Amino acid sequence: MAKNITPKEQDYSQWYLDVIKVGELADYAPVRGCMVIRPTGFAIWEMIQKYFDDAFKETGHVNASFPLLIPQSFLAKEAEHVEGFAPECAVVTHAGGEELEEPLIIRPTSETVIGHMYSKWIQSWRDLPILINQWCSVVRWEKRPRLFLRTSEFLWQEGHTAHATKEEAIEEAETMLEVYRRIMVDYLALPVVIGEKTEGERFPGADNTYTCETMMSDKKALQAGTSHYLGQNFAKAFEIQFQDKDGEMRFAYTTSWGVSARMIGALIMTHSDNDGLVIPPRIAPTKAVIIPISTNESKLNDEIIPKAHELKALLNKVLGGRYVQVDTQFHMRPGDRFFYHLQKGVPVRLELGEKELEGQKLRVVRRDTGEKTDVLWSDIETALPKLLEDIQNSLLERAHNFRIENTHKVATLDEFKKVIEEQGGFIEVYFAGTKEDEKAIKDLTGATSRCYPLEYENERGKCFYTGKEGARKSIFAKAY
């Protein structure tokens, strides 16, 4: 048991903060609500970026960079958008030693500037679709910040596309949702539920919002990514028009979609334990660490360390990257070095000492279960990739089972209240209520609608709240 981490059973929030601190993922910045992502945390973000960026390119998107500062008047052009974002915008009023004629907002999201640019770039149906993504940070002034989950400035990716038809734009929003789902499941081992947001939970300015919802190990829900079908709302506000094949001028249909560094919070709260971080191998910047051990200095320097580097080179070649490290912290004793990597969530530890040297093998220890095995040097290049995949699969399976076990079906409000109070987790219900009904349920139980899962798109039943027939199946939960 780690002595520098509060057990999650004792205080979940404190556990989360301790894991971040001990794992050296992030630290507080001098400004309230802002965080510094430290090298260990940023390396995870870089892994996340790599997989998502590759998938965006694979689906035909290109990267660009739009400015941080946006004229305040832009925000006001779309009524719902301004209502949703104005309260959390940071505004620049002075620059160059003078008061600005028009204040500038620091982007809370970029629909408006990008819409402005798209209107300049798009003339003809031949200019469509336009498929651009940007990796950047945005600022939303948060009342209650939490490291990674909700900070005033956060790193994210925002894709913005414009299309000639409604169908194509909806398909884009759904395609990107599926891209998100696939990467979260396959790489981050986050078993997400994808679905549609209710009206009350929709993005300000969207006609429809899709979401990836995931369950944390305290049974609360976390939105890990969203994709929006924006209809013609922004096209009309920013005059994104094109001349169609028939010669008519038409407004384009736009989408936007994003995932943020919040996913690192999701990773922590899904997989980590009371000893610290547990990082799924595919997203782990360091997938295995070789720890040379010996009290015999000449043996250590002449045989063990060279062998460690040789194995590292071999394994990196097999894994296709700089994923295996050799631990050279010889001022620390072996136990300290084991703990160091354990707490940073490195999926596999490879011990190389005199015994292993003798037997031409490695002591292999997996982070998730602590299970130990011995593997011959000659077998490690096939055994390690296989073990990493095993760990990846077992983390996903465990998280998936956890969600299934903590998902409850109820039919009445009384049952709903009882389950939320006594068990928590996800609640599946048929729901046909309004925005106001949702608010009432939240006031009563603390739970909100997370989404209408696409999985149950065609199922209908009687609403647990209003009693109306023909209601869609929805998931409710307490959420971050």
Add this chain to the structure above:
RNA sequence: CGGGAUGUAGCGUAGUCUGGUUAGCGCACCUGCUUUGGGAGCAGGGGGUCGGAGGUUCGAAUCCUCUCAUCCCGACCA
């Protein structure tokens, strides 16, 4: 932004109520020796604007005012 709590070395804390030597201790850090396969032992050592700013007082970590930050519970959101 409302309610509650907390700020003393990198981390955890004693001291604060009842003002009074040089602010004490554990972990971590530095040096040396002995150690070394799941958080080592001994000896020596370095590190503090007591969150910050004012004030009261002969004297403030301690009392008063203001302020900043963090945590928890709400309202608002990736």
